[in-house]
Each structure stands twice: as C-alpha cells, then as structure tokens.
Amino acid sequence: MPSNLTRFEAEWVEPSDAVRDVVDTYWAVHWQLPLHEAVTQRIVDFPAITLSIESGDVPAPFVVTSVRPGAWSRVIRGSGSVFAIRLRPAGLRVLSNLDAAALLHEQELTHELDERSHRALHAIAAGSSVLDRAATADEIIRQMLQDRPITSAQILANSAVDALTASARVRSGRSIAAGIGTSERSLQRALRATIGIGPNEVARRMRLQEVIRRLSSPGADAAEIAGEMGYFDQAHLINEFRSVAGMTPGQYLRDVQRSLEELHLTPGATS
Structure with a gap:
C-alpha cells in the first residue's frame, strides 16, 4: 500500500x-x-x-x-x-x-x-x-x-443533557433536576425513557468526556482539573474514571494516542 x-x-x-x-x-x-x-x-x-x-x-x-x-x-x-x-x-x-x-x-x-x-x-x-x-x-x-x-418528557430530557453539557461538574441527580425546574423522579423517568440510563449515569459520562478533553490538552494538570470539576481530589477523579473505563485517565489517553499513531493520525485530526 x-x-x-x-x-x-x-x-x-x-x-x-x-x-x-x-x-x-x-x-x-x-x-x-x-x-x-x-x-x-x-x-x-x-x-x-x-x-x-x-x-x-x-x-x-x-x-x-x-x-x-x-x-x-x-x-x-x-x-x-x-x-x-x-x-x-x-x-x-x-x-x-x-x-x-x-x-x-x-x-x-x-x-x-x-x-x-x-x-x-x-x-x-x-x-x-x-x-x-x-x-x-x-x-x-x-x-x-x-x-x-x-413530547414534554423528551424536552425535559434534552434540557438535562444541555445543562450537563454546559457544566460537567460533579452534581447529584437532585441538583440537576432542581437546576432545570423539575423533580428528580420526573428527570429519572424522562432520561430512562429516552436514553436508557438515569441522570447520575448521564452526568458521570458527561464528566468523563470532559475529563478526557481537558487531559488531552498540552500541560494539563489532573489535580487542577479535579478541583475545577468539583471532585474531592485527584484520587476521586481517577477512581470514578476507573469505575467506568477500567483504567486510569492516563492509561486511557495513552491507549487512544497509540491507536491514533497506528492510524497515522494526530489527536487533532478527528475533531
């Protein structure tokens, strides 16, 4: 080739x-x-x-x-x-x-x-x-x-994801619901009916996406990112990431970088 x-x-x-x-x-x-x-x-x-x-x-x-x-x-x-x-x-x-x-x-x-x-x-x-x-x-x-x-329930689910996209900080399902003017139970039903998972899991995924984005920047500091996003400390961030990804953020990013290199890409080439 x-x-x-x-x-x-x-x-x-x-x-x-x-x-x-x-x-x-x-x-x-x-x-x-x-x-x-x-x-x-x-x-x-x-x-x-x-x-x-x-x-x-x-x-x-x-x-x-x-x-x-x-x-x-x-x-x-x-x-x-x-x-x-x-x-x-x-x-x-x-x-x-x-x-x-x-x-x-x-x-x-x-x-x-x-x-x-x-x-x-x-x-x-x-x-x-x-x-x-x-x-x-x-x-x-x-x-x-x-x-x-x-429907109104779908609008509610969209609003929740919009709110989480705007701010991916650590928050409870109750605080997310309060922020968009609904009950935690209504939000739970709306998200499970439209995405299949509840608000806490949606919020966790949004946070991890933001963690990956920030850690991909040159000179990124994990402890600083943890504080900005509302984690107790860097260990809290790492433990939450590991609970979903099965590895630390650093290990995950190294795997992504390896895949990009094998495909002859750079991290910016696909964004």
Missing part, C-alpha cells in the same frame, strides 16, 4: 436547525488498512443512542448502539465506512418505535426490529457522500418530526 494512501478519515457534520432537537451530530469515518493489520480503539461512550449505516468490514449494514456500562473496544480491520446519527434524547422516539431501556448495547437494526428507523436509514444510505447523506437525513427527520412531535 502506498505510504500516502489515507488509512483513516473522520468527519463531523452539524444537523440543520429544523432537526437540532432530534440530532446531536452526524459523524462519518472511512478506513483502509493493509491486509492482516488491525487497530484496536478504546472507547468511553457519550451518553446517547446512535443509529449508523455501515459498509465493508463491519458487523451489519444498519446498527443501533446504546450506552455501554463501561469502556469498550472496537477492532478496525480491512476497509469500510460508517455514517452515524448521534441522537439527542428526544430523537429515538421520533425516528423509531424502539424502547431505549430494552436496547442491547449494539445490535443490527433490521426491518423486523424496527420498520420506521430501518426505512429512514435505507433512504439515507442512498446518498453518494457524507454531505449528501446528512442533507437527506435532515429532510427525512424533519418530516418524521412533523409526523411525531417531541
């Missing part, structure tokens, strides 16, 4: 304003590795459900993915591509008849599993490029939203 041949490309596309309550982002990756070569990626999930269109060396053509209880690994081999729709909490009910709480962590999205979302992904897959697929998805989802408007 020529040394200048692209091994891995990643791209993010913002949804249109008409579907921002349903879609967080569209993302796409394309890879082409030499025969017999494999790269293992270590992943801590963002707290969201994702629908994806996949081709090449992949598990299935259409996949629905929910939040896993801990960090997980995906092995990249051969060549392939993924176009994914990362949903806002309100998105699953608009695009499907699936039950968030009953989803497997990753499963093939067949016509039999859910006809509504399968039909949408089939139409989006006809696009010839990432931008074509994103534009098609915008229009299809806009129509689906007219057919199935967002």
Whole structure:
C-alpha cells in the first residue's frame, strides 16, 4: 500500500436547525488498512443512542448502539465506512418505535426490529457522500418530526443533557433536576425513557468526556482539573474514571494516542 494512501478519515457534520432537537451530530469515518493489520480503539461512550449505516468490514449494514456500562473496544480491520446519527434524547422516539431501556448495547437494526428507523436509514444510505447523506437525513427527520412531535418528557430530557453539557461538574441527580425546574423522579423517568440510563449515569459520562478533553490538552494538570470539576481530589477523579473505563485517565489517553499513531493520525485530526 502506498505510504500516502489515507488509512483513516473522520468527519463531523452539524444537523440543520429544523432537526437540532432530534440530532446531536452526524459523524462519518472511512478506513483502509493493509491486509492482516488491525487497530484496536478504546472507547468511553457519550451518553446517547446512535443509529449508523455501515459498509465493508463491519458487523451489519444498519446498527443501533446504546450506552455501554463501561469502556469498550472496537477492532478496525480491512476497509469500510460508517455514517452515524448521534441522537439527542428526544430523537429515538421520533425516528423509531424502539424502547431505549430494552436496547442491547449494539445490535443490527433490521426491518423486523424496527420498520420506521430501518426505512429512514435505507433512504439515507442512498446518498453518494457524507454531505449528501446528512442533507437527506435532515429532510427525512424533519418530516418524521412533523409526523411525531417531541413530547414534554423528551424536552425535559434534552434540557438535562444541555445543562450537563454546559457544566460537567460533579452534581447529584437532585441538583440537576432542581437546576432545570423539575423533580428528580420526573428527570429519572424522562432520561430512562429516552436514553436508557438515569441522570447520575448521564452526568458521570458527561464528566468523563470532559475529563478526557481537558487531559488531552498540552500541560494539563489532573489535580487542577479535579478541583475545577468539583471532585474531592485527584484520587476521586481517577477512581470514578476507573469505575467506568477500567483504567486510569492516563492509561486511557495513552491507549487512544497509540491507536491514533497506528492510524497515522494526530489527536487533532478527528475533531
């Protein structure tokens, strides 16, 4: 394989304003590795459900993915591509008849599993490029939203994730609920119905995403980050990270860096 041949490309596309309550982002990756070569990626999930269109060396053509209880690994081999729709909490009910709480962590999205979302992904897959697929998805989802408007519970779940995105500090489910003007029980029901996990777990995932982002910056200081994010101390941060990822933040970042180097990328190349 020529040394200048692209091994891995990643791209993010913002949804249109008409579907921002349903879609967080569209993302796409394309890879082409030499025969017999494999790269293992270590992943801590963002707290969201994702629908994806996949081709090449992949598990299935259409996949629905929910939040896993801990960090997980995906092995990249051969060549392939993924176009994914990362949903806002309100998105699953608009695009499907699936039950968030009953989803497997990753499963093939067949016509039999859910006809509504399968039909949408089939139409989006006809696009010839990432931008074509994103534009098609915008229009299809806009129509689906007219057919199935967002409910008050879904708006509540979206608001909770927005609040946690704005400030990923350590907070209890009760304080999160109070901050958006609802009860902890109502928030619990709304998030479990839309994402499949409760507010404390959503908050934990948002914090870990922010920890990873901050620690990836040059000169990052873990103790300083722990204080800014409301942890008791650096050990508290490390223990919470280990409880989800099964390793310390430093070990996780080294694994990510190794994967990027194997794919001939730098950390900034995929953001």
